Amino acid sequence: MIIHSYFRCLAALATGWGIMLSADAAITVKCTPDHADHLYRSSEPVRLTFAADDDGRPLPRHPICYTLRQEDGLTAGGEIITGPDGTAVLTTALQQPGFLILATTAPDGQRTSLTGIGCEPEKIAIDAHRPADFDQFWEKQLRLLEEVPLQELAAIPVEVEPGYRPQVEAFDVKVSAYGERPVSGYLSMPKDARPGSLPAFVWFHGAGVHSSTINADIAAQGLLAFNVNAHGIENGRDKAYYQELDSGELQNYFLSGRTDRERYYFRNMFLRVVRALEYLKSRPEWDGKNLIVFGGSQGGAQALVAAALDQDVNYCFAQVPWMCNFRGAETGCHIPEWPGFLPPPDDPDYAAACRTLPYYDMINFAGRIGCHTEITVGFVDEVCCPSGVYAMFNALRSREKTIFPVPSEGHGDSIIYVKGVEQMLAVLKKLQETEPAP
Numbered sequence: 081m082i083i084h085s086y087f088r089c090l091a092a093l094a095t096g097w098g099i100m101l102s103a104d105a106a107i108t109v110k111c112t113p114d115h116a117d118h119l120y121r122s123s124e125p126v127r128l129t130f131a132a133d134d135d136g137r138p139l140p141r142h143p144i145c146y147t148l149r150q151e152d153g154l155t156a157g158g159e160i161i162t163g164p165d166g167t168a169v170l171t172t173a174l175q176q177p178g179f180l181i182l183a184t185t186a187p188d189g190q191r192t193s194l195t196g197i198g199c200e201p202e203k204i205a206i207d208a209h210r211p212a213d214f215d216q217f218w219e220k221q222l223r224l225l226e227e228v229p230l231q232e233l234a235a236i237p238v239e240v241e242p243g244y245r246p247q248v249e250a251f252d253v254k255v256s257a258y259g260e261r262p263v264s265g266y267l268s269m270p271k272d273a274r275p276g277s278l279p280a281f282v283w284f285h286g287a288g289v290h291s292s293t294i295n296a297d298i299a300a301q302g303l304l305a306f307n308v309n310a311h312g313i314e315n316g317r318d319k320a321y322y323q324e325l326d327s328g329e330l331q332n333y334f335l336s337g338r339t340d341r342e343r344y345y346f347r348n349m350f351l352r353v354v355r356a357l358e359y360l361k362s363r364p365e366w367d368g369k370n371l372i373v374f375g376g377s378q379g380g381a382q383a384l385v386a387a388a389l390d391q392d393v394n395y396c397f398a399q400v401p402w403m404c405n406f407r408g409a410e411t412g413c414h415i416p417e418w419p420g421f422l423p424p425p426d427d428p429d430y431a432a433a434c435r436t437l438p439y440y441d442m443i444n445f446a447g448r449i450g451c452h453t454e455i456t457v458g459f460v461d462e463v464c465c466p467s468g469v470y471a472m473f474n475a476l477r478s479r480e481k482t483i484f485p486v487p488s489e490g491h492g493d494s495i496i497y498v499k500g501v502e503q504m505l506a507v508l509k510k511l512q513e514t515e516p517a518p
Contacts, residue, residue, distance in 0.1 A: 107134050109144050109184040110193040118459060118487035119198045123173050126197055130160055130168045130184065138166025148172075149181045151467055174199035179459060179466045196459020196487050201470040209407055209438045215448070217341065217439055218389060224258050225351045230358055231256040238266065238316070244296035247271055252315055253306075257355045259348035261312030265292045265356065268299035268307075273365045278304040279508070280360040280367075284353065284375030284382035285310040287334065287402065289326040291317065301508065303372075304365050308356045310349060310378060334419060339432035341439045346403075350385045350440075357390045370394060374504055377402045377464060377491065380455075381442055384472075387453065388445035396449065397504045399456045400491055404468035406437040418463040446475035453478045454503060456486065463491035 114127035130146065132139040140162055147157035160168045174180060177200040184193040211217070233254040240250050249271050255263040269278060281303045283295055292315045295305040309315060311330060313322075337343035357373075360366055372395045373383040380401030387396040406421050421437055423430050438444060453476055457469040466485075473483050484503065 107132060107139065107142075108193075111146065111182055111184050111195050113195065113197060117485070118196060119201070119485075120174060122175055122177070122200055126172050126174065128170050128172070128182065130162065130170070132162050132166055138162075140164045140166050142166070144168065145185045147183050149183070151178050151180075151465065177201060177203040177205070177467075181460050181462075194460040194488060194490065196466065198459060198466065198485070198487075201466070202474060204467050204470045204474060206405075206443055206471050206475050209434070210441075210444045210447075211438050214439060214444050221258075221347065221351060222354065222389065225354060228256055228258050228355075230355070230362060232359070233262055235267070238294065240268065240294055240296040244300055248296045248299045250294050250296060250299070253359075255355060255359045257312065257348075258351045259312075261348070261352070263308065263352045263356045263359060264312050264315055265306055265308040266294045266315060268295050268305045269365055270299060270302060273304070275364040276367055278302065278365045278367055279370035279372060280304045280357075280363070281306070281372045281508070282356055282360065282374065282383075282386065283307045284373065284379035284386070286375070286377040286379045289313070289322045289330050289333075291315045291322065301505070303508070304360060304363060306356060306360055308353070308382075310382070312348075312352055332419070334421070338421065338436050339429050341436045344436055344440060346440050350382070350389070353382050353386050354389050357386055357393070361392065372504075372508065373397070376400055376456075380464075384442050384445050384449065384453075387451050388448040391450075394451050395507060396451055396453045397455075397507070398453070400458055400461055400464045401442055401455065401469060401472065402464050403440060404442045404464065404472040406441050407434065408465075408468055408471065442472045443475045446472050447477055450477050450479070452480045452507075454481070454507070455483045457483055458489045458491060459485060459487040460489065461491045 109130065109132045112129045112131070114129070120126055130144045132142045132144050142162045143159050144162060145157065145159050147155055149155045160170060162168045174197065179199070179201070180197040182195045182197060233256055235251040235253050238250050238252050239245070240248050247270060248268055250266055250268040253265055253267045257263045279302070281295075281298055283298075283305070285292070285308065289311060292307045292309045295307050298305040313325065333345045336345040341347070357371060361371065371390070371392045373386040373393055374397045375383040376399035380398035381403040383396050383398045384401055387393040422433055455469065455473050457466050459466050470483070473481065
């Protein structure tokens with residue numbers, strides 16, 4: 081991606097994300113592009129309107145500092161002075177597919193306004209270094225899982241929120257799986273559900289170490305809902321239990337074993353994903369037709385893996401999915417995803433990690449996904465970078481696929497997750513409306 085040389089010459093004026101404007105905390109600054117969807121074609125002018133106001137009142141002749149960050153890490157910036165109406169305009173252009181993050185600064189020097197600009201994301205190159213034996217590798221892993229008999233190890237009744245108790249029951253479930261840990265999670269369903277009556281729904285968890293949650297609200301809508309713990313650990317324990325795991329056994333789990341494709345941490349996690357689906361399909365309540373997977377970030381990656389490895393999945397919703405295009409940063413396709421899966425080239429583990437990570441890249445799983453798939457993406461997401469997410473989306477085999485962009489939101493912003501849940505529930509409602517009457 082190329083920014084006009086005007087911006088490059090101003091790079092020295094900005095440090096980090098911006099410069100302090102004033103001591104008045106009431107002053108806010110923002111920038112708005114002239115395309116409402118924040119999307120442009122290559123070389124198309126991008127007209128940016130900067131504005132400053134003091135508690136809602138426009139500030140004329142006021143300096144606004146900004147930075148522009150390219151995905152290859154190059155940062156440029158400068159200062160612009162507002163006109164009589166409190167606004168100022170700059171024009172730039174993006175020269176190749178990708179994204180640019182624009183930041184304006186608050187009086188205290190903190191970021192107050194982030195805006196993402198995209199250029200032809202549907203053309204973002206797909207370069208995930210797909211191994212020739214990618215499919216064979218995962219077929220081998222599935223055979224290892226098959227060697228472990230499917231068995232419900234525990235199903236302990238747990239209480240749901242009072243408002244749902246008359247209609248929903250829930251269980252703390254453990255299921256046999258490959259590796260040291262079982263599948264664990266909370267299973268919720270309508271009380272007295274008839275055999276063959278419920279669509280199955282699986283909610284996968286984002287990064288971190290914590291308990292599953294009970295999806296009584298989902299179950300109350302007539303679903304067999306399984307909220308799966310990413311690590312197969314105990315649910316419902318006190319905070320200290322999860323903190324101890326997070327700082328001990330599971331510290332930096334996402335880097336554990338990355339030099340060996342057979343020992344990488346996510347191998348067993350992804351096999352638990354498949355076993356969770358097998359468990360739901362074994363339940364007498366399942367309708368035998370509808371298997372829905374859902375999750376955000378790491379949970380989004382697990383949802384994509386579920387759709388790739390189990391052809392019974394007929395709807396996948398992955399919010400800001402993690403683990404997309406691990407090696408894209410090498411060619412400047414996007415900034416490295418948190419937490420930097422690939423070590424630096426001078427690291428002794430670099431070559432081995434380069435061989436391992438493509439087997440766990442969502443772009444390579446995407447080519448196996450043929451079901452109805454929907455994705456959310458944040459244009460200022462610096463954890464699951466938009467170029468990586470779009471590269472994965474472009475690789476999806478699905479004929480029915482949709483991506484929902486949120487231009488001014490980052491990874492932890494709730495609007496992305498609210499949008500995901502709303503859309504998922506809308507699809508479920510449509511699904512149930514098309515079901516024949518019992």
